[in-house]
Amino acid sequence: MNGKFFSGFVIGVLVKLVSDILYDKHKEQKSYKYEQKRFVEICEQMPDFIDEVKEALSLQPNNLVRDFFVILEWQCLNAENCFVFKDNGINNYLHKVQLLVDSGYVTDITPSNAKMFRMKEQFVDALLGK
Numbered sequence: 001m002n003g004k005f006f007s008g009f010v011i012g013v014l015v016k017l018v019s020d021i022l023y024d025k026h027k028e029q030k031s032y033k034y035e036q037k038r039f040v041e042i043c044e045q046m047p048d049f050i051d052e053v054k055e056a057l058s059l060q061p062n063n064l065v066r067d068f069f070v071i072l073e074w075q076c077l078n079a080e081n082c083f084v085f086k087d088n089g090i091n092n093y094l095h096k097v098q099l100l101v102d103s104g105y106v107t108d109i110t111p112s113n114a115k116m117f118r119m120k121e122q123f124v125d126a127l128l129g130k
Contacts, residue, residue, distance in 0.1 A: 039126050068117055070086075
């Protein structure tokens with residue numbers, strides 16, 4: 001009787017373990033699909049900015065650069081080892097970047113009055129199709 005109870009217990013534990021693993025994998029896949037869909041939706045709202053960032057990232061010396069400034073068209077900025085994107089009032093880059101900040105793809109690291117941001121690796125990987 002004890003042998004049957006023990007084997008039933010072990011089988012029950014194994015079934016629970018396998019079901020938990022499968023459930024976690026399902027949740028992970030569902031979350032990944034949601035993130036992909038959300039990323040595509042965000043990119044569709046700002047194709048001009050996304051194209052400019054992709055182009056900047058694709059240049060060989062810039063492939064490790066993650067920091068960038070968004071300045072107004074009339075402003076000048078001498079910045080090394082980061083990108084500078086100009087908001088001309090029509091392209092609304094500052095608003096688009098704020099959407100990326102709110103979505104967790106970019107972090108606001110503004111040190112002073114010039115708006116500075118850092119791209120997260122998941123954002124860069126998604127842009128570059130990695």
